[in-house]
Structure formats: structure tokens, C-alpha cells
Amino acid sequence: MLPYLIKRLGSLIVSLLVASLVIFACIEVVPGDPASFMLGINAQPDTVDALREELGLNQTIAQRYMSWITGLLTGDMGTSYTYRSPVSDIVADRLQVSLPLALYALALTVLVAFPVGVLAAARRGSATDLSVMGVTQLGIAVPNFWFAILMVIVFAINLGWFSAGGFPGWDAGFFAGLKALTLPAVALALPQASILARVMRSSLLDTLSEDYIRSARAKGLTKRQVMWRHALRNAMIPVLTIIGLQFSFLLAGAIIIENVFFLPGLGRLVFQAITQRDLIVVESVVMLLVFAVILVNFLVDLAYAWVDPRLRARS
């Protein structure tokens, strides 16, 4: 187990270093100057220069990369050009929305996809299976921002059960916060649950046709026992991979849904920061997301080892 862990950790660190270089290089070549953006079209050139100096933009690229990367290592993400407050504070604020939203959506995804996928696999070819396949196909095909707007019209404008968007903050109470995240989470979960249910189904079907399942059945286990004891656990590897990918996607990819529901999440922060050329925020948030993705992959690797003892033995 230990060598497996070390190998995984090593690749984690190398990936992060490479990612930091690529991110920095990509973002620094984007045209546009944050100081001119802030000061607008009436500003005098010397004022723009004074602001560039104040923001540290007159340093060389190498100097800026070094101060950024050494800052990151000590947990200091720098100071936002536009907000002028520490990036780590801004990001921490936004994570209070994005992280719970991603977890909420993922929980909905798993809660719906698991039983549906298992049911469809267990009754392969039945009307249930066919309708699951049909509905999930639709769930993948429907654009989630459109589904989100539809839900806003029905549940916020017509029925008045939810607000049309916005986030009251967790200090307004846990349930108020959860309520504000419900429609966005459902909108995010719909396509993900559809994907996961289909993966769950096909993975289970693959496993159910394995020899050891036949042996287990031959030994006299019931269909149900075989399903729960043998098939499900072995079908989990592709499912876990997908869940890992989905979590990273939900954390980083909610930009559109955050805009539809005007939620103060990470996606909207990055979106705003890009238009304002708040490069340091973009770099740090993208880096953080890369870190999250790599970390999730690392955890998924660990989970593989947990569900599949062969992986542990091999290393």
C-alpha cells in the first residue's frame, strides 16, 4: 500500500508544478491591462502608470511568477488587483457557496443515480429499464441552464416557493442557505445523475455477466444476494471514476448555473476576474481548482485500492 501511495503523491506534486507554469504562462499572455481597465477611458496615462506601480505590475514576469509561487507555498495567494483584498479571503468566501453547492448536487446525483442504475440493471430490458434509459438520455441532452430557467419560472415566479436566485449567506441559517442552493443543485444534478445512472447500469451489467457471478449463482445465492454482495462492489470502479470527475466538474463548472441564479460562487468570481483582468485571482483560483481536481483523483485512486484489493497487492 505504501509504495502505491508514494507513487501517487509524487505524480500529484509534479502535476501541480507543471500546472502552475502552464496557468501562469497562459494567463500572462492574455492581452489587456488591469490598471487601464480599472481607470476607464478618461484616465490620464500617468495615473494608469501610478496604479500599475501600486499593483506591482511593473515587475518582470519572472519576478511575478516567483512571488506568486512562493506565496502559494505559504498559503498566501496574493492580493486581488480589483478587490484589493487577499485572494485567499475572497476564495474562502466563495467556497462557502461553491463547495456546499457541489456537495449538494453530488449528493442528489448519487442518491438518484444509484437506485435508478441498480434498478435498471436488475430489470434489464424491462419497461423500467427502457424508461430509465429514455429519461436519462433526455437528462443528458437538456442544457442545464435552460432547465434552470424553467425551474425559476415555475418555482420562483409562478409558485413563489423559492427566490429566483441569490444567496442569503449561512448566517441567515442553515436551512435558508440550503433552500437557496436547492434549485441550482437540482439543475446541476440532472445531467450528472443521468450520466451516473447510465454508467452504474452498464457497469453492473458487465459485472453481472462475469464468470464469478455465475459461480455464485450456481452455489445457490439468490439474485439479490449476488447483486449486493458481489456485483455491486465490483461494478464500483468506473462509477467512482465518474463521481470523482463529476465532483471536480461541479466545483469548477458551475459558472453558468451560478450566473443564472446569481450565486456568489467560484465560477462567477473567475468569470468576473477574467473580464476585469484580475489576473492574480484567475491564476490562484484556477490553480486551486487544478489542485482540487488532482486531489480528488488522488482520493479516487485510494478508493480504487479500497474496493479492489488486487490494486493494493500489485503494488
Next chain:
Amino acid sequence: MKHLLLSTALIMAANAAFANTTEVTVGLQLEPPHLDPTSAAAGAIDQVLYSNVFEGLTRFGPDGSVNAGLAESWDISEDGLTYTFKLRSGVTFHDGTSFGSEDVVFSLDRARAEDSTNAQKALFAGIESVEAVDATTVKVTLKSPQGNFLFNMAWGDAVIVAEESIADIKSNPVGTGAFRFGDWKQGDSITLTRNADYWGDAAALESATFKFISEPTAAFAAMMAEDIDAFYSYPAPENLAQFEADPRFTVLAGNTEGETILAINNKMEPFNDVRVRKAVSMAIDRQAIIDGAMFGYGTPIGSHFAPHHPDYIDLTGNAPFDPEAAKALLAEAGYPDGFTTTLKLPPPSYARRGGEIIAAQLRAIGVETEISNLEWAQWLEQAFRGYDYGLTIVSHTEPMDIGIYARAEYYFQYDNADFQALIDKLSVETDPAMRSDLLKQAQTTISEDYVNGYLFQLALTSVVNAKLNGFWKDAPTQAVDLTAVSWSE
């Protein structure tokens, strides 16, 4: 049981109505990057803070007039060089420190300092010195007489800030206004609360929340669900008819200081020929752009000047829509078959939608445009600083900004010594009649030089709850002044 339910519902409704009479939630398209109006151009900063939290020596009224602010009166010396401001006494900042002449000296000196990051530093360029005579008297000496000095001091960039609280101004603004800064949930909202110690008439509202919603569909949903009470500069003009038909809402269609122009690169061939610029101007059907891009909201203009200003003259007749005459002008200038140029469009819908229409109108006289859609930061880099454009569409939202035509290095690169002399004369002229005359000359000069294609004055369309009173219809500056806003029963 039914009774009980009904009465509970009534009590709840009454509570809701009661809660509503002292609070307001206003939707804005953009969030301020930070909260210091004296070091950024972002209109969103003024929208939240101008007049509500921060005040200047003078202030804009809803009609654009310049009124007394923190200065209750002023004397102007005979030669027009010295302004002696008498400040209001008994004014305190929101942190409890007292306001006085030292704060005025600090604010003005900070704005015009060498390392100042004031986006409108030019407003202060004419100041020679600022002195505190006594605790409530400030003497400002100008380098030369300045006709619009009191006007300049009303800008959001000239508000009075205190040295004690300047370090944190970007996240915790401390002003003297009728509202104090409450809370900023970044990415979501800013809350202001009533300042109980305000020197003037207290605000009717106990608190006000600004919510930031950039997505047009989200703005529509939030308004319809009554999550917000008013939307300043509503982002989707296509929905306005629906709001107008709904008795719950009022649509306010007002003026802004935004002259929307088809800017022309005056130094670039073939635009360095005035006949070509005139042809471009005459190819434009302004009303078609207003109807097509702005859903009918907007007033045609013929120069770089706001139609609601008393010194405005209608010069739209200098470039009437006449494609045939435009073609003849092009032929005369040596382009009988037209030419190809670039049309660079920044993000606002007036530019993106207007650009498509203008491209079609120019095609009719043989001018082909290569349209590129740019973000603001790209636009600033390429068009504004790099002069790398043929045509572009921008709304110039600063009030009284005809002076930019005297800056030869400004992005449309209009270099006319006569015009520059005119503006120099205007800036030192203090006699109202003479000023009016000079302003009219200035409008006429740039109109007859066809510096840019003058399209329309940008309208301000806000959607407001029908029970809300006192919301500004016009935008003499980018402000959502809530000091006079109240609910009717």
C-alpha cells in the same frame, strides 16, 4: 380552521408590507470592484455609494443641477481664481470623527497628488492650492479661472474622505452621507443602513440592499418574483414592454450622460479625409439603430453633447440619413467602390447590437466592415491605447466630456488646434452667457468636422416597484441616490 389560516395569512401579509416600508432591494448589473470612488472608473462604485455614503463639496440633483453639498455656500473671487467654501458645521463621519476643513484639504490633495490613482485626475488639474482657513472654511486657489469647477467638485471622484479611515476605504468606506456602509457579501450584495446622525434630512429607508445580477434572464426572474424592488439600468430592453403592462411595476425611461458614438480613427486612411467621415455619418440611420438595438429607447444626437443640457443644439441635420449622397461623397474622395475597415465592438449591447445594424448600413454605401467582438480589457488595449481600429462603438458616459476632443492623443485622434483653443477658452470662462456660446461653438465644430458618427444619447431604463417613490429617473451621474426614496402605502 379556514378563518385561522386566513387571519394568519393576513398578519403575514401585513408583516411583509410593514417590513417593506423601510427596506429596499435594488438590482444592479455590475458589482463594484472595491468601494473607493476616488480611485477607479467603475460606475458601479458610484451607483452604490454616491450621495448615499459619500458626499462632496457640491452634489448633483436628480435633474443634473449642481447643489450645495458639504459646502453650504461659497464665494468666488472677482478674478475667478479663489473659491472660498463655507462648510457645514456639526457634520460627522460614520466612524464618529468630525468633518472639517482638514478633510477637504486631505481629499483634494490626495486626488491631485503625484501618485494619485484618481480615474478623473483631470478634474483637479487646475487646482493650485487648497488651504484650511479655519475649521469650517476652505480656500481653493486655481491656476486659472475654471468655469465648471463647482460642477467638477460634484463628481463621485471628488467626494470627501477622511484621513483616519482612508487605509480601509476599499472594503469599509466611511463617509458623511445619509446611509452608512453595512455589509458586503462579495459576489452577491451590499447593504447600507440609515445614518441616524445625518446632518440633513434623514432617509426614509432604514436599510437598502444592492444586489448584483448581470444575467438578463436572472434579472427578469428576480424582478418578476419580486425578490428585488427596483432594477437600475435594467439589462434587457426586450422585456420592458412586459413590465410596462404589469401594474406591479413602473418603467422609468430617463436620460444619461452617455453619448453613444461610432468612433472613427481620424488619423487612419481613409478616415483622415473629412468627406469619408461625412459619408460614414450620412450612411447611418440613427432611428433604425435606436429601434433595432435599443428597442426604441434613446434620443438621436448630432454632436457629442447631451440633449437635456440647456446649451444643447440639435445638429442631427449635419448628417441626415442619405445613402446616395454618402456614396457620392465616397466617390468624390476617391473611393467609388467603397473600402474595407474594421469595426471593433466592446461588450455592451448598444455596441454589439448596434454594430450589426451599422455594418449593414455601411454595406449599403459600399463600406465593408470586419466585425470583431472584444472584451473591455482587449478593447482598451487595441482600440483605445493601440489606435488599432477603423471604427468602434462606445457610449461616453461622463458628464460634460466634450473636452476629450481637445486631447489629440485621445483614441479617435482628432487633432484640431482651433478646437483645442476653444476648449482652453471655455475652461477659463466663467460668464454663463459666454460659456453657453462657446459650448455651442464646440458642438458645432466637431459636428461639422464629422469627427465621429454621432448616434444617440443612451437612455436609462429602470424598472421600479410601482409603490416606490423618489427613484431617480435620469442619471446626471452614475448614482442610485436613495436619500429621497420611500414607499407609499
